[in-house]
Amino acid sequence: MRVFLAFLLAAAFAAAGTPFGIVIHGGAGTVVPGRFTPEVEKAYREGLEKALAAGYAILEKGGPALDAVEAAVRSMEENPLFNAGVGATLTRAGTHELDAAIMDGATLKAGSVAGIQHVKSPIGLARLIMEKTPHVMMIGEGAEAFARSQGLELVPNTFFRTPKAVADLEKLREREKAKPTTKDTVGAVALDRNGHLASATSTGGMLDKLPGRVGDAPLIGVGTYADDRTCGVSCTGWGEFFIRTVVAYDISAQMAYLGIDVDKAAHASLDKATKLGGPGGLVAMDAKGHVTMPFTTPGMFRAFRLSDGTGAVRMYADN
């Protein structure tokens, strides 16, 4: 009887396993019902689902959180619907300048790029910088020279262009607003079977930005952070205000110093950036698999899937 009970317990533990999972976002903004045709809405949800599946499949096989967040973000970089990689917004000069960052919560190693114009996968380059150089952040032509030396795929700047991105810039100009517009970003946070967290973020940046402008996404501690002892975070929103309030690290710091949970910390940090003037959103997860996806914009493309079977794909405030 004793042996049988022990067997049952072991079987139950094996079934539950160590929690793992992934949470992603495809940008926060005026994502409200009625804005999209049913076809476009469906395409967004399928895009999120595809990115989620790419990351989750890696975790399920026991792969590292770093691989999962890179795969999820890369999937959204390749999807023209999202403002990262193909589909990136245009700068005031009509060019694309891409930013990305990745961080490993187990070692606090990180890689980051900004001002990328010709590297097909900015998140892939950020990962290579983390793994193959003594540096964390590289920008512009220097970063692209390193990409070339590593055999990464280079593309013409127009590779990233979509009719929608061109139309967005034209629409903004028609309204003759010099005011910068918040724009989407994509990101992911994953927890693997070994209990390690990782985060990744990639973006085309703010629509109509001045060439050379860098937002929060590629800045470690601001748009991207991961520490197994606290949480992983990836942000989206009006970058300038996120920078000034150091959102991602502030969440980690609140958990470490105030002992509060990831959900409470994430809401508090996001509220600070929003009150300063910059609405947005973020996804975060702690090392036990607690997920939070707060936003102060009307909506946010977001999704998660956990090993306990829970999951969701949402874009509007309530769905």
Add this chain to the structure above:
Amino acid sequence: MRVFLAFLLAAAFAAAGTPFGIVIHGGAGTVVPGRFTPEVEKAYREGLEKALAAGYAILEKGGPALDAVEAAVRSMEENPLFNAGVGATLTRAGTHELDAAIMDGATLKAGSVAGIQHVKSPIGLARLIMEKTPHVMMIGEGAEAFARSQGLELVPNTFFRTPKAVADLEKLREREKAKPTTKDTVGAVALDRNGHLASATSTGGMLDKLPGRVGDAPLIGVGTYADDRTCGVSCTGWGEFFIRTVVAYDISAQMAYLGIDVDKAAHASLDKATKLGGPGGLVAMDAKGHVTMPFTTPGMFRAFRLSDGTGAVRMYADN
């Protein structure tokens, strides 16, 4: 009698006034007795004294902390002894790429540049980005195009070159070490008569860095941060490790969330970066004028002057 006592108290308060002052650094590293000739040591101390005086004079006249830190940092940018502006280290490609950041503790406004090759004063450009654009951080050619549009003085890249910087790179190559070397940075934190804090940092970055590499100096929350409610911070050291531990904001966060003082918080944050592998140093000050100048390298060029008459100019561990 009562009136006389009240008068005496008021007079005493007027004499003491609101505390104000400035603390600066000229980089942390192997600053040990015997390394420099007496003439060079004297020149370093005079350089620190000059930068300190430039900032303090502004504060004394009631000027803003922002002006004081900019003036102090600009003085060190113009001084070929320090690794910022003229005298900047060389990249692996034999060029100069300069980074800088400035932040206003009253408003949390910030400006930052990286990968600057032709703007005479990187800290001046960072300030303009803070004040004249909706952005916080700008890099490379985009940042320089903005500098041109603002009438800033542009110079050939060789303007920043000094015989010492060339010799340093040659010496490193002779030793055939691919390993990156920590290098100096300059920075300042000031508190003005209105109780506002500001921070500024400027650097040529790590000697022999890959072109495009960005260190901690220009990253808001990492090498530079200021918040009147907590403190102002400017860091120097092995940037990659400072980025991964978000040093400047971690000090502010510890003060805010743990309620500890600036000195204790600064030591704790610096120790984290050092334990991860990156020694360095920093200067920090709170809104009451408490100053701290910790470092985990053998020495650090540093100085401070406060309105209570205290002050010092030091470079070695004990002097």
